[in-house]
Each structure stands twice: as structure tokens, then as C-alpha cells.
Amino acid sequence: MAEVAIIGAGLIGRAWAIVFARAGWSVQVTDVDAATLAEVPALVRAGMDELHRHGLLDDVDTAMAKITTCPNVASAVRNADLVQENGPEREDVKASIFAELDRHAPPTAILASSSSAIVSSRFTHALAGRGRCLIAHPVNPPHLVPVVELCGSPWTSPEVLERAKAIYEEIGQIPVVVNRELEGFVLNRLQGALLAEAFRLVGEGVISPADLDKTVKDGLGLRWSFMGPFETIDLNAPGGIDDYCRRYTDFYRRLSEDAAEPSVWDRPNVDRILGAWGAASNSASRRERSNWRDARLAALQAHKHSLGGV
Numbered sequence: 001m002a003e004v005a006i007i008g009a010g011l012i013g014r015a016w017a018i019v020f021a022r023a024g025w026s027v028q029v030t031d032v033d034a035a036t037l038a039e040v041p042a043l044v045r046a047g048m049d050e051l052h053r054h055g056l057l058d059d060v061d062t063a064m065a066k067i068t069t070c071p072n073v074a075s076a077v078r079n080a081d082l083v084q085e086n087g088p089e090r091e092d093v094k095a096s097i098f099a100e101l102d103r104h105a106p107p108t109a110i111l112a113s114s115s116s117a118i119v120s121s122r123f124t125h126a127l128a129g130r131g132r133c134l135i136a137h138p139v140n141p142p143h144l145v146p147v148v149e150l151c152g153s154p155w156t157s158p159e160v161l162e163r164a165k166a167i168y169e170e171i172g173q174i175p176v177v178v179n180r181e182l183e184g185f186v187l188n189r190l191q192g193a194l195l196a197e198a199f200r201l202v203g204e205g206v207i208s209p210a211d212l213d214k215t216v217k218d219g220l221g222l223r224w225s226f227m228g229p230f231e232t233i234d235l236n237a238p239g240g241i242d243d244y245c246r247r248y249t250d251f252y253r254r255l256s257e258d259a260a261e262p263s264v265w266d267r268p269n270v271d272r273i274l275g276a277w278g279a280a281s282n283s284a285s286r287r288e289r290s291n292w293r294d295a296r297l298a299a300l301q302a303h304k305h306s307l308g309g310v
Contacts, residue, residue, distance in 0.1 A: 134161060
């Protein structure tokens with residue numbers, strides 16, 4: 001049986017445990033915080049129960065039986081075929097974790113990081129086994145959103161990248177390959193572009209935060225739930241993408257010349273957005289909304305599966 005080691009048992013680590021266990025892998029989970037590790041069985045089961053309610057997991061008990069919590073990294077990675085690191089988004093922390101992974105994991109094990117923005121060359125350059133290291137960046141939560149961005153460093157072995165792609169496909173994810181290192185990879189750069197314009201429009205009072213969210217979730221997002229931007233514009237002009245570009249290039253050029261400035265992220269604009277957002281939330285209400293989000297994502301995944309994965 002193939003085995004994965006999950007390093008870090010927060011939201012992303014627990015979701016990865018669900019993904020691999022659902023696919024039949026043996027899963028070893030560890031975390032430096034004992035309290036976080038102790039919560040893994042109950043929280044993972046809750047996630048699996050949600051999948052079961054939507055027909056996305058047949059046997060929760062069988063999947064749960066594949067998950068073991070481990071007291072430290074060395075015991076977790078001892079027999080790993082792949083290691084999925086989910087530590088804090090800090091270069092120094094990732095460098096320390098990967099040095100430990102490189103010492104203890106079998107030499108054939110792939111070492112993958114869930115890093116959201118930091119490229120792997122910044123924390124693997126000094127490792128003897130750096131050729132087996134890469135980024136495997138998921139979308140939160142990965143057991144409900146299947147895309148995973150694969151990005152190697154200049155020294156990542158092409159064979160490792162191909163093997164990683166095959167593994168993530170095998171476990172039911174949708175891997176995409178980012179061909180060169182760049183901060184934020186692709187997904188967060190796309191998200192960042194949309195967020196910057198959203199922060200600008202709300203901060204300038206053009207639209208309320210609630211109405212901007214409606215514009216995405218009840219407008220763009222409906223198409224984007226089953227089509228990407230290129231496929232979208234291919235269908236938005238009679239002659240496809242080339243026709244779309246002929247029709248709208250001047251408009252988009254003007255937008256690019258008037259792009260949102262980095263200052264949209266400065267405190268004065270953030271404070272304006274918070275004031276417009278209004279309803280303050282506490283950790284309990286955020287947990288409730290996160291649970292609601294996960295239930296809606298599960299329902300959407302079930303719907304897409306029923307239509308053949310469109």
C-alpha cells in the first residue's frame with residue numbers, strides 16, 4: 001500500500017489526509033503541537049462524514065482506519081512514498097522542516113510543499129536531496145477543491161515532477177504544472193489580480209463589499225465553476241478568442257494602464273473596506289461559515305460528478 005506522510009495537521013494537512021485516505025493510501029500525520037495532533041481524528045471524521053452525506057465517500061470507517069497520528073517527523077516519514085508539508089508560510093520554517101525531511105525520509109520519497117506563494121528554491125537549495133523537492137500547492141480545502149499546482153525548482157528532477165503528477169491524478173486531484181518558478185504560482189496570482197481590483201473598487205466607494213461579492217458569486221463565478229477564462233471568452237464572441245480580442249483589446253488596454261496600485265493593500269484602504277463590510281465576525285461564526293462553505297463545495301462537487309466531472 002502506498003504511504004504518505006502529512007507534516008502539519010492544520011486545515012490543509014487534515015484535508016490532505018482525507019484526500020489520500022479516501023484514495024486508499026496509508027496516511028501518517030504529525031504536528032509539532034500535541035493539541036492540534038490530538039484533534040485530527042475527530043476533525044478528519046467530520047470532513048469525511050460531510051463527503052459521505054454527498055455521496056463522495058462510500059466508507060468512512062475504512063478511510064479513517066488508514067490514518068495514523070505520529071509523535072514526530074522521523075516516525076511519520078519512515079516509510080513514505082510522498083511527504084506533504086503544510087507548515088507555516090515562512091521561508092525559515094520551511095527550510096528547517098525540509099532539512100529534517102531530507103534527513104529522515106527514504107531517498108525515493110517525493111518531498112512536496114503546500115506553500116501558497118514561496119517557491120521551493122528558496123528553502124531547498126542546500127539539501128542533498130533537493131532534486132526530489134517541489135511545490136504541490138492545493139486550494140483550500142483540497143478534499144473539496146481538486147486543483148493542485150505543481151512547480152519544481154531549477155534542480156527538481158523531471159522524473160520526480162512526472163511521478164508527482166501521476167500520484168495526484170491517481171488520488172483524484174487535478175494537477176496543473178507551473179513551468180517556471182514565480183511567487184504565488186498561478187492560482188494566487190489570478191486571485192491577487194481580482195482581489196486588488198476588488199479592494200480598489202470597494203475602497204473608492206464604487207460598490208459595496210456585499211454587491212461586489214454578488215458580482216462574482218452570481219456572475220463571473222457561475223461560469224468559472226465549470227469553464228476557465230479562455231474558454232469563457234472563446235464563447236463570448238462569435239469568432240472566438242481572436243474575435244474577442246479584436247472587439248475588446250482597446251478596453252482592456254485602458255484597464256491595464258489604470259490598474260489597481262499596491263496602496264489598495266495599505267491600512268487606510270483596508271480600514272475603509274472593513275468599515276463597509278460591517279458585520280464583524282468572531283472565530284465561532286467563522287467556523288460556522290467555514291462549515292457552510294464546505295457543505296456547499298461538497299454539494300457542488302457531487303453535482304459536477306453527476307454530470308461527468310464537467
